[in-house]
Amino acid sequence: MTRLADLKAAFPRDPDHRAAHAALALEYGLARKLVAAARAAAGLSQTEVAECMGTQQSEVSRIEGAR
Numbered sequence: 001m002t003r004l005a006d007l008k009a010a011f012p013r014d015p016d017h018r019a020a021h022a023a024l025a026l027e028y029g030l031a032r033k034l035v036a037a038a039r040a041a042a043g044l045s046q047t048e049v050a051e052c053m054g055t056q057q058s059e060v061s062r063i064e065g066a067r
Contacts, residue, residue: 046060
């Protein structure tokens with residue numbers, strides 16, 4: 001079975017993955033802004049959103065601020 005850590009390490013080096021990620025950069029940026037705006041409009045903190053999603057606050061932060 002392939003470990004997630006191994007996949008995460010391999011993807012950035014794969015030219016096809018890099019090209020696909022670059023092609024979607026605009027969409028990723030828009031999605032990050034929409035998530036952050038929706039959360040703010042709802043008056044929720046990242047921690048509250050994380051609890052609703054069953055994850056950690058750091059994951060919400062990563063989604064909203066990923067580069």
